[in-house]
Amino acid sequence: MGAQDRNISPPRIRQLDEAAINRIAAGEVVERPASAVKELVENALDARASRIRIEIADGGRTLIRVTDDGHGIAAEDLPLALSRHATSKIDGTDLLQIHSFGFRGEALPSLGAVGRLTITTRATGSDGAMSLHVSGGRIDAPRPAALRAGTVVELRDLFHATPARLKFLKSERSESMAVTDAVRRLAMAEPGVAFDLRDVSDGEDKVLFRADPAASLADRLATILGRAFAENCMTLDAEREGHRLTGHAGLPTYSRGNAVHQYLFVNGRPVRDRMLTGALRGAYADVLAKDRHAVAALFITCPPTLVDCNVHPAKTEVRFRDAGLVRGLIVSGLKHALAEAGHRSATTVATATLGAARAEPPRPAAPVYQMDRPSPRARDTAYTMQMPGFADASARVEPAPEPTPDAAPGYLGAARAQLHETYILSQTETGFVLVDQHAAHERLVYERLKAQAEAGGIAAQALLIPEVVEVGPWAERLLALDLSALGLGLDPFGPGCVAVRETPALLGPVSAEALIRDIIEELEEDEDATPLTLRRRLDAILSRMSCHGSIRAGRRMSAPEMNALLREMEATPMSGQCNHGRPTYVSLDLKDIERLFGRT
Template identity: 30%
Template sequence: MGKIKELQTSLANKIAAGEVVERPGSVVKELLENAIDAKATEINIEVKEAGVQSIRVVDNGTGIQSDDLDLVFHRHATSKLDADDDLFHIRTLGFRGEALASISSVAKVTLQTCTDEEEGQQIYVENGQILERKPAKAKRGTDILVESLFYNTPARLKYIKSLYTELGKITDIVNRMAMSHPDIRISLVSDDKTIIKTNGSGRTNEVMAEIYGMKVAKDLVHISGDTSDYHLEGFVAKPEHSRSNKHYISIFINGRYIKNFLLNKAILEGYHTLLTIGRYPICYINIEMDPILVDVNVHPTKLEVRLSKEDQLFELIVDKIREAFKDRILIPHNDMDKIAQKNKVLDQFEQQKIDFEKRQQQSHLNDTKVAQQQENDEQGDAENNDAKKSGMEYEDSDNMSYQSTTKEDSKIQEQLSNKDGYTKSQREILYDLEHQQLDEKNDDIAEQSDIKGAISKDPSRRVPYMEVVGQVHGTYIIAQNENGMYMIDQHAAQERIKYEYFREKIGEVSNEVQNLLIPLTFHFSKDEMFIIQQHINELDRVGVHLEPFGGNDYIVDSYPVWFPSVEVEEIIKDMIEYVLEHKKVDIKRIREEAAIMMSCKKSIKANHYLKNNEMSDLVDQLRETEDPFTCPHGRPIIINFSNYELERLFKRIM
């Protein structure tokens, strides 16, 4: 008898659910996408215990016809595809017909639905099978209740993180859906507390204000652009609102949230030197294109896509982000209150953790004492009756203390898990910190931001005139004008000045070379040899001539004159490593890095005291640069203390 057999439907559905339904957030995502595809204008989501107990999604969409109810929980049953060609013209968020089948195989599902033409219907499904069907009083649309997630696959529950983490995942999904569909009223309620509620106004920046707060929303800059194949719309936040992880980069294609390494790189390239190394922007970008140019059927979760003409899209994103900041004033304001609040929240959070751990240790000691006392009591004889009685009183006393502590600890533990008890801004700080760890592992507002950008096409006016009044520790220049006080990092300022100078000069030179006194030797493995051979002519054209030296060795005996002479070997090594990794020669990138390197080495350092006229000259030169707000590494050059902030610091105003 053969060994190969066809899997049972229930088992096949559970295997499929492992790809589609990874956690409660996956269920929310699939049901939310179905509601959007059903043309809903209002979607309400309710979760209990971060979705593990229950998830309910109610929409006012078109509903499901009575004749379709028998098929709605079958695998690969869908109304969105008919012929093979439809797979290459997908405009809906869902299309495989796997979501409801996968969900119903690992949860208990109750579905109510009603269309304009028919009365309401209700069905109850377990293990992928419809167990009950009956008429129901229902409004137009669909109401799906998912309960006891993973009740029949307990191993999956092991992979559920803390309830706060799972709720964070759900919130993240709903946030992104709300951004990409601002015309839909979307709400998320967790354990009877409203987390998100959008108004369906159709303005993405209003949704971003709800998610990120008004301070960020007021500093959003609108971007828009077209090529023959792509239309781009979005909002990018000023660099001062950067984050420590990529979590706040939201990219959508035809309204679908996606993750794409190349497009992330394009966004960072657009910000260029405006971001400090290791910092990432807050941004929303939606790309509209013919569906034939994108393949969304490459991953079960549909997060990863395959794009045509990526280079064209890359350049569009880079150009539009650079245009957005080209003429804007980007001097960050000192934010003493936020720093103080963050430190206060973190101190409070850490103290609660310490107190909680101490009480847990004390409870453990008390339990040990009680257990020991009981053991002694059991071994005692009649002479120890008084001691036994005393022990029982001690035990009761300890239990009362333990129960009291446990009750208090439960409250603290809930606070630590759910961040209850904190203000919204405090929760945002803790939410940022948690997502930093998670991610390492895996219009009125527009008008205000446009005005606030303070635009001038004269580069010198992007930095206002200021009078130099002194220097701190030979490192920071102090200046003033009618808007307050400014602190300028003298090293960062001269880095920017020299960087723009070298960048221009390096771009003007030819590929004239200079001989090395001692040739450099490079050894390659066999697979590296094949790559080098493919690109050896390109390297030669940019002035790096690799000459065979026997076996797998090559030598370089000259270098382009625009290389910094003290860094020749390091630059050539970087160029070769870049070719081996990316399979191409990027002369623009090489010249950029050379300009950054030379500007850093040739700029004044900290603890270097300057005369007043030297400081004034430096500030004047900075005002003439193209991007006077950050050094080539993205660190800020100027920080402004407004008159209002200074008066608050000295309690002149409260």
């Protein structure tokens, strides 16, 4: 640094003006149009609105209008509503006692700092309405207006005061989708409130989302997530040390390829929290592949003092006083629900199956009157006469005996055939079931392995000739982990090699090399694996191992074997899906099959 540089006086500290302060603060609260909609709708909910209408244009860039029938704002308080940190929701004495959506007093001033904001409101019991306009932080004087009740907040030209922010917005379609998602989440939080979201761009009036008041959360979720979710979800209600978990979560076979259908709420507030989503993912780890995601709407309620929702100005992040307790509540609550519903398979699987079966369009047929229908005895006689090799039509007709399974059939029925040495066809009282023999047996083997591991260790079988597997740098680490608890006996065998002398007895004859490769692949996700972390990943490793000991597609099975598999499925938790979340069976109703053939 030269002498001339040292002579330059340091910059002076100055106080920014109110307009600059508000624009800076707005950057934290209002990231995009969806953020503005969220803040305004939350204000409407805090005002005890029963109906909320949202209108946007150009994805929210040029117009956001929120109309509610809440209690409104008193005329004398209206100018104060545009001041930063002015709020009617808390008194500031205890920042942990938060019982409302908003409490920071930043939304309206921030919106007025970056756009053209007009508030028209009429407080309950007042003689008339008042309107206030603010643009770029400059507030006009209040004036009388016409409004029957509630509040209308109109925001035009978002970010006109900070045009550089406009460059960071996405396409109109993307911004509209983000707005819709924000409204959907708030609609889940308040099932009893009516929501109406419309796109009014270019003079149109297009409904983006609508939800009438619902009698229950289940009804609201059916409206938002669809009837298919309502038919394929589990109801949750668990409690632990003052924290309660409620809501609904989809069956593993009703999973999705992304996590956009996961909705989390804390004390009624929509949040996006890594710890909560991690707990949700962990609860489904046993029944979903890594590239599949559960559909769920989970609600955590607890005393306000046990959670801090003042972590970020946008209020989408929270911090629990005991995060481990909340995580454990979510995992245990979901696992309990999964165990109870483990035998169920999503009805959407059966629907897709029926959709794949295309029947020829039925031809118009003459009506069949009751007198034309054959009696059961006449029908049996006709069927007997049509059997190959029937020689004497006057012979005594006796129905063929039904095959008897080894055990009394349950909801999966009795096996009737094996198709392509891959699928088991089973007859039930109301239809039939098609079972994927490999997927089903994989789940059964997995549950047996877990039971053995929890009981003290998986039984091992010694190989007549140890199998040498080249594993490179993993040799030393595998030997250090002591895999005997998994039924694996390993010995060193030269540089970069291990000798497998024992494999899990439950798996039967397996390829030791393929088994070791799968375990290494699982452990590669945690390069610092230790005996402790290995125990945490035990289920994931056992899931991979179970695949090696399962009945393969292409293996012919006898009737007793097929029925034994069905009976074990009925007695095994979570047998409705394999370890990767695929359905193990499809159940089809006879009435649906009859429709395909025009028999109804």
